[in-house]
Amino acid sequence: MQKSLKTTLVAAAVGALLATSVSAEEEKVLNVYNWSDYIAEDTIANFEKETGIKVNYDVFDSNEVLEAKLLAGGSGYDIVVPSGSFMERQIQAGIFRKLDKDKLKNYGNLDKTILEGVSLHDPGNEHAIPYMWGTTGFGYNVKKVEEIMPGAPVDSWDLMFNPDVVAKFKDCGVTFLDAPTEALSNVLGYLGRDPNSNEKEDLAAFEEHMLKIRPYIKYFHSSQNINDLANGEICVAMGWSGDMLIARDRADEAEQGVEIAYTIPKEGAVIWFDMMAIPSDAPHPENAHKFLDYIMEPQVVADISNYVFYANANTAATEYVEGEVKEDPGIYPSDEVKAKLFPDLAEDPKFTRQLTRSWTRIKTGQ
Amino acid sequence: MNKNRSMFLISGLAFGFAFLYIPILSLIIFSFNESKLVTVWAGFSTKWYGELLRNEQILDAAWLSIRIAVINACFAVALGTLAGFALARLGRFRGRTLLTGMVTAPLVMPEVITGLSLLLLFVAMQDLIGWPAGRGVTTITIAHITFSMAYVAIIIQSRLSSVDESVEEAALDLGARPAKVFFLITLPIIAPALISGWLLSFTMSLDDLVIASFVSGPGSSTLPMVVFSKVRLGVSPEINALATIIVLLVAVGITIAGITLNRQEKRRQRDMQMAVAANE
Numbered sequence: 001m002q003k004s005l006k007t008t009l010v011a012a013a014v015g016a017l018l019a020t021s022v023s024a025e026e027e028k029v030l031n032v033y034n035w036s037d038y039i040a041e042d043t044i045a046n047f048e049k050e051t052g053i054k055v056n057y058d059v060f061d062s063n064e065v066l067e068a069k070l071l072a073g074g075s076g077y078d079i080v081v082p083s084g085s086f087m088e089r090q091i092q093a094g095i096f097r098k099l100d101k102d103k104l105k106n107y108g109n110l111d112k113t114i115l116e117g118v119s120l121h122d123p124g125n126e127h128a129i130p131y132m133w134g135t136t137g138f139g140y141n142v143k144k145v146e147e148i149m150p151g152a153p154v155d156s157w158d159l160m161f162n163p164d165v166v167a168k169f170k171d172c173g174v175t176f177l178d179a180p181t182e183a184l185s186n187v188l189g190y191l192g193r194d195p196n197s198n199e200k201e202d203l204a205a206f207e208e209h210m211l212k213i214r215p216y217i218k219y220f221h222s223s224q225n226i227n228d229l230a231n232g233e234i235c236v237a238m239g240w241s242g243d244m245l246i247a248r249d250r251a252d253e254a255e256q257g258v259e260i261a262y263t264i265p266k267e268g269a270v271i272w273f274d275m276m277a278i279p280s281d282a283p284h285p286e287n288a289h290k291f292l293d294y295i296m297e298p299q300v301v302a303d304i305s306n307y308v309f310y311a312n313a314n315t316a317a318t319e320y321v322e323g324e325v326k327e328d329p330g331i332y333p334s335d336e337v338k339a340k341l342f343p344d345l346a347e348d349p350k351f352t353r354q355l356t357r358s359w360t361r362i363k364t365g366q
Numbered sequence: 367m368n369k370n371r372s373m374f375l376i377s378g379l380a381f382g383f384a385f386l387y388i389p390i391l392s393l394i395i396f397s398f399n400e401s402k403l404v405t406v407w408a409g410f411s412t413k414w415y416g417e418l419l420r421n422e423q424i425l426d427a428a429w430l431s432i433r434i435a436v437i438n439a440c441f442a443v444a445l446g447t448l449a450g451f452a453l454a455r456l457g458r459f460r461g462r463t464l465l466t467g468m469v470t471a472p473l474v475m476p477e478v479i480t481g482l483s484l485l486l487l488f489v490a491m492q493d494l495i496g497w498p499a500g501r502g503v504t505t506i507t508i509a510h511i512t513f514s515m516a517y518v519a520i521i522i523q524s525r526l527s528s529v530d531e532s533v534e535e536a537a538l539d540l541g542a543r544p545a546k547v548f549f550l551i552t553l554p555i556i557a558p559a560l561i562s563g564w565l566l567s568f569t570m571s572l573d574d575l576v577i578a579s580f581v582s583g584p585g586s587s588t589l590p591m592v593v594f595s596k597v598r599l600g601v602s603p604e605i606n607a608l609a610t611i612i613v614l615l616v617a618v619g620i621t622i623a624g625i626t627l628n629r630q631e632k633r634r635q636r637d638m639q640m641a642v643a644a645n646e
Binding site: 031033035036037056057058059060061065068072073074075076077223231250253254255256283 | 401402406408423485486489492493500501502579580582583584585586587591592594595596597
């Protein structure tokens with residue numbers, strides 16, 4: 001009798017323990033770490049309303065900051081948004097948990113072509129879903145370029161990479177992104193070489209070509225170009241699609257007579273993906289899956305695209321995307337252009353070191 | 367000759383002030399700019415103040431930063447005063463050189479190193495003893511206290527070494543216990559240093575970006591972190607509006623502190639004169 005009472009007590013205690021541990025796991029909290037200004041104004045509020053999960057939403061401004069947090073471990077975040085090539089390395093370091101696709105009922109909405117591109121970073125698409133994607137082309141000041149060189153090749157990398165052409169825009173201002181891997185891929189693509197080469201010979205060709213156009217480059221910077229283009233202080237800038245479109249809108253708003261356009265050059269350009277992934281030590285993986293599924297709902301992600309002016313990777317969402325965004329070839333390029341885009345894959349460490357040195361030589365012009 | 371020199375001095379002064387304050391002035395002026403571009407003037411408007419009040423992300427971050435700064439300043443003053451007192455009053459004791467070195471180290475340590483080492487410490491502590499659980503407001507506050515306290519200690523130490531020790535000795539002679547002497551004699555004398563130490567710690571905590579971004583966690587983005595992450599897309603005039611408000615608050619705070627300190631100083635001098643007169 002007494003023994004059985006003891007057993008019951010123990011069983012009850014174990015049961016209670018189990019119950020609390022389960023409910024602790026289902027705590028209604030989600031910690032999201034995303035790029036600054038990279039979500040619609042009401043997305044988080046709507047998600048909280050729909051699921052009752054409280055979201056702590058923080059922002060970062062560079063992949064390096066995110067990577068430092070992830071590598072230190074125990075970051076506490078449930079959803080992070082690295083760019084493709086950074087994620088590729090992080091997956092190799094075992095930072096992310098594999099997605100449980102049974103919990104993602106909207107997974108089928110994703111664009112198959114994009115998923116294929118992403119699988120070069122993340123084999124089998126096991127660890128992340130594509131959030132937004134864009135291209136690395138160039139933005140230019142329509143009037144000034146036309147004035148300096150009537151009939152300039154504004155649909156081609158010739159405008160930036162052909163030494164004879166770019167020389168004409170020196171005084172007007174030509175700028176590069178301070179992003180060696182993307183510059184490398186674009187220039188190699190322009191030279192008709194493999195954009196994702198790890199060969200020394202290709203790197204030498206890249207450096208040689210860059211040094212030819214170096215005298216005409218005003219600066220290397222990854223964010224200053226937005227305001228400088230909009231203010232009319234520079235003419236041609238290699239830039240990320242979303243940034244260049246922001247520059248275009250700012251120029252319109254300022255009404256100073258500056259008109260900016262963005263080109264995905266006909267030779268092809270880098271396509272990049274920002275990915276949503278769940279760290280392996282995330283405290284709330286269940287909620288994270290719910291969030292991913294929510295983001296893949298067509299209307300939700302379409303609202304985000306309408307707000308941030310980046311293309312999403314959701315085929316079902318395209319019908320909800322505003323015409324202004326959807327019909328802009330800078331954001332949603334035609335299938336023909338899309339076929340020419342190439343992802344910027346992570347290089348091997350040795351090549352990265354050589355590239356960094358080469359990039360320093362290029363930037364200092366020696 | 368004399369006039370020439372004063373012309374030189376005045377123009378030097380004017381140039382110096384212009385160098386310091388014209389950037390702040392232009393920031394304030396552009397906070398009333400109609401355009402979204404920070405550098406192009408497009409007419410007067412107060413709309414960015416309205417936008418700012420609706421922007422919860424910035425307001426939450428500002429409020430969080432202020433809370434951290436206040437807690438940090440209080441702890442830093444308490445701990446820094448103890449350290450400063452030990453350095454100035456306890457004479458030679460074993461390990462004094464070590465203590466001096468350790469107190470001043472955070473002053474010269476690059477922020478990146480402080481930030482990274484604290485981050486590693488917090489991660490290790492969480493693994494070993496489970497506290498602090500995750501990173502957030504607590505860890506940022508601890509990190510800020512670590513370096514603020516060093517500044518306070520230096521301020522207090524230099525203030526104490528300029529104070530005549532005989533006043534304290536007199537109180538001891540008259541039968542006051544050391545604790546009573548500390549609270550009734552020493553503290554009031556170094557009060558101005560306490561206030562400036564508090565304000566300095568407050569400012570440095572409000573200002574810190576590097577260390578905070580190392581040791582922050584979910585739901586603990588401070589104001590500098592939010593502002594800095596926004597810079598990627600160009601600074602919006604909301605930031606100018608916020609900066610204007612902060613400049614205004616700081617100016618008011620400094621003025622009040624200045625007036626109070628000034629009054630105290632005058633009263634102290636009057637008291638001392640009266641004491642001298644009474645003795646004669």
